[in-house]
Amino acid sequence: MQASQHINGESQDWSPTSWRSKPIKQVITYEDQAAANAACKRLSALPPIVTPTEIVRLKNSLRDAALGKAFLLQGGDCAELFSYCADEPIDAKMKLLLQMSLVLIWGSNKPVIRIGRIAGQYAKPRSSPTEMLDGKEVPSFRGDILNGYDPAHRRVDPERLVSAYFHSATTSNYIRAQLSSGFADLHNPIDWELGHVRDQELQSKYQTIVQSISDSLRFMNTIGADTAGQLQTVDLFTSHEGLVLEYEQSLTRSLKHPSGHKPSQPSPDRKGWYNTSAHFIWIGDRTRQIDGGHVEYFRGIENPIGIKVGPSMKNDELVQLLDIVNPSKEVGKITLITRYGADKVESMLGAHIEAVKASGHIVVWQCDPMHGNTRSTPTGIKTRSFNSIFSELSSALKIHKQHDSYLGGMHLELTGDAVTECTGGSEGLVDEDLSLNYTTYCDPRLNEKQALELAFLRGELTFIAAVELDAQDPAFASRLSSLGAVQPNPHYSPTSTSQFDPQRPRSTNEPSDMMQAPPASAFPDPRNNPVLQVLEARQRISDLADDEMRDVGRRGFAGRTYVDAGVITLALMKQVRGEPESRIEQALGIKKGRLSVLSRGTVGPVQMEG
Numbered sequence: 220m221q222a223s224q225h226i227n228g229e230s231q232d233w234s235p236t237s238w239r240s241k242p243i244k245q246v247i248t249y250e251d252q253a254a255a256n257a258a259c260k261r262l263s264a265l266p267p268i269v270t271p272t273e274i275v276r277l278k279n280s281l282r283d284a285a286l287g288k289a290f291l292l293q294g295g296d297c298a299e300l301f302s303y304c305a306d307e308p309i310d311a312k313m314k315l316l317l318q319m320s321l322v323l324i325w326g327s328n329k330p331v332i333r334i335g336r337i338a339g340q341y342a343k344p345r346s347s348p349t350e351m352l353d354g355k356e357v358p359s360f361r362g363d364i365l366n367g368y369d370p371a372h373r374r375v376d377p378e379r380l381v382s383a384y385f386h387s388a389t390t391s392n393y394i395r396a397q398l399s400s401g402f403a404d405l406h407n408p409i410d411w412e413l414g415h416v417r418d419q420e421l422q423s424k425y426q427t428i429v430q431s432i433s434d435s436l437r438f439m440n441t442i443g444a445d446t447a448g449q450l451q452t453v454d455l456f457t458s459h460e461g462l463v464l465e466y467e468q469s470l471t472r473s474l475k476h477p478s479g480h481k482p483s484q485p486s487p488d489r490k491g492w493y494n495t496s497a498h499f500i501w502i503g504d505r506t507r508q509i510d511g512g513h514v515e516y517f518r519g520i521e522n523p524i525g526i527k528v529g530p531s532m533k534n535d536e537l538v539q540l541l542d543i544v545n546p547s548k549e550v551g552k553i554t555l556i557t558r559y560g561a562d563k564v565e566s567m568l569g570a571h572i573e574a575v576k577a578s579g580h581i582v583v584w585q586c587d588p589m590h591g592n593t594r595s596t597p598t599g600i601k602t603r604s605f606n607s608i609f610s611e612l613s614s615a616l617k618i619h620k621q622h623d624s625y626l627g628g629m630h631l632e633l634t635g636d637a638v639t640e641c642t643g644g645s646e647g648l649v650d651e652d653l654s655l656n657y658t659t660y661c662d663p664r665l666n667e668k669q670a671l672e673l674a675f676l677r678g679e680l681t682f683i684a685a686v687e688l689d690a691q692d693p694a695f696a697s698r699l700s701s702l703g704a705v706q707p708n709p710h711y712s713p714t715s716t717s718q719f720d721p722q723r724p725r726s727t728n729e730p731s732d733m734m735q736a737p738p739a740s741a742f743p744d745p746r747n748n749p750v751l752q753v754l755e756a757r758q759r760i761s762d763l764a765d766d767e768m769r770d771v772g773r774r775g776f777a778g779r780t781y782v783d784a785g786v787i788t789l790a791l792m793k794q795v796r797g798e799p800e801s802r803i804e805q806a807l808g809i810k811k812g813r814l815s816v817l818s819r820g821t822v823g824p825v826q827m828e829g
């Protein structure tokens with residue numbers, strides 16, 4: 220069966236193999252092509268790992284995220300190894316995603332859709348075909364699906380394609396089994412204890428949420444409203460980058476659509492092409508060329524898909540891409556995973572949002588604040604700072620609000636282990652700490668504590684963004700005015716003698732319906748109005764902060780003078796723990812000496828009682 224689509228007026232047939240006639244990036248050369256063909260043949264005969272019913276369930280949820288009614292949390296390793304297919308690492312990641320989603324639901328009051336970068340995230344696109352390892356140049360590690368991290372196993376081995384399938388299937392099976400055995404039962408969120416998080420503040424914030432959920436559940440149980448069984452488990456979908464197309468092709472099957480599903484490409488046999496290797500796959504920033512093999516493959520499948528959008532993406536190119544992969548403009552079919560970097564998001568995201576809006580596509584906008592913020596330490600260790608990650612996320616949220624758009628999700632590289640791969644966070648990890656427990660095989664991940672902190676801060680951002688939006692709203696001043704803060708509030712006082720009091724008893728020789736208009740000079744000059752002055756000052760500060768953000772990460776940048784509430788919160792938490800100011804400033808990227816302003820009693824952390 221072939222699907223047909225019109226591009227530039229020409230009919231373009233699609234099949235699971237049509238990508239093979241297109242140019243491709245990140246080419247894989249199998250020394251033994253016959254062995255690669257045999258591996259693909261074997262894969263084609265194996266059963267699906269996920270089913271159309273599950274895929275369509277995710278698709279429907281993502282539609283909600285595109286429409287602003289749900290939030291998508293996607294996270295997991297940069298490079299998942301076959302050796303992570305074991306109960307402990309899988310449990311740790313599931314727990315972390317569940318903990319984060321609880322916090323996010325709490326913060327956003329919206330349902331959270333969970334997708335793991337798990338059960339198949341085995342392929343890595345690399346910047347260079349070779350890398351230096353212990354002073355020797357070796358072929359780059361391209362993920363367990365192709366070669367091994369051990370320098371002795373860097374040759375691409377086709378047997379690994381089959382091995383990837385079995386590790387993926389085993390991981391998926393364990394996730395499903397755990398979920399159906401009460402792992403995610405909302406009645407026991409206490410069981411998702413914070414593994415290695417010893418931070419008292421974070422522990423108690425989390426416990427407050429858990430306690431409150433337990434109280435609500437007890438109440439629902441008492442009144443008999445807790446009987447639908449929906450609280451016993453949640454969905455946790457799987458995803459990976461669809462990089463190795465021979466693997467993806469082998470698991471692409473023509474299957475019956477679930478009943479009630481309206482396919483994007485209807486066919487008489489009510490079947491469609493489903494990628495059964497994962498619920499969701501995405502195209503990487505390095506392989507999203509309009510005329511390339513990856514875009515060709517992705518345009519034919521029913522699954523919801525992601526596209527990474529980096530700083531080199533042009534506005535018209537983005538729209539062209541959407542038209543190719545989603546010609547019927549299905550709402551939420553595409554998740555645009557933006558990853559510009561904290562220093563570029565301000566100059567790029569707004570234009571992308573406007574271009575997509577004008578095209579009529581309705582996508583899930585997801586922020587990946589990791590991949591545009593990778594840097595090397597002077598000793599050559601790849602890292603990312605919590606500050607830049609948080610900064611890109613908060614900018615994305617703000618920009619979406621400004622453009623009347625919705626930030627529908629976040630995409631993170633994280634692990635449930637106590638790794639030291641990203642700097643910053645409330646622990647204040649610095650470059651020198653990275654070697655303590657640096658175990659990633661590709662990009663630096665947030666550890667459990669940093670990931671959870673980010674979820675809490677994301678919740679707080681919703682609140683801050685709402686306040687900021689009010690401040691920028693031109694109607695705000697007029698609303699204030701009607702509340703009386705800007706203009707004198709006409710009030711009734713039986714003894715009032717003011718000629719401007721509308722309810723003042725009139726003199727008998729004034730007609731009763733005559734309401735004297737007060738002279739303009741009776742109102743204070745708005746330029747002197749304290750409320751408007753505060754709003755203007757806030758705007759000026761916000762502009763200065765935006766200017767400063769553009770320099771973050773540049774050589775010679777002395778640190779930020781203007782930081783947001785999230786960073787101040789982190790700084791205060793560290794201060795309370797007695798960390799020296801200079802260390803806090805360094806860890807959070809704040810300009811030297813700025814913290815002393817806070818120490819003068821201007822701001823203090825709020826203490827929770829009990």
Ligand SMILES: O=C[C@H](O)[C@H](O)COP(=O)(O)O
Nearest residue numbers: 297343344345346347661662
């Ligand atoms: O995960 C993303 C990419 O594979 C990764 O950032 C590439 O890293 P490299 O630049 O070290 O190849």
Ligand SMILES: C=C(OP(=O)(O)O)C(=O)O
Nearest residue numbers: 297503504505527558590
């Ligand atoms: C390779 C990745 O990202 P990007 O394509 O955005 O660089 C990734 O998500 O691991």
Ligand SMILES: [Mn+2]
Nearest residue numbers: 297632661662
């Ligand atoms: Mn990565």
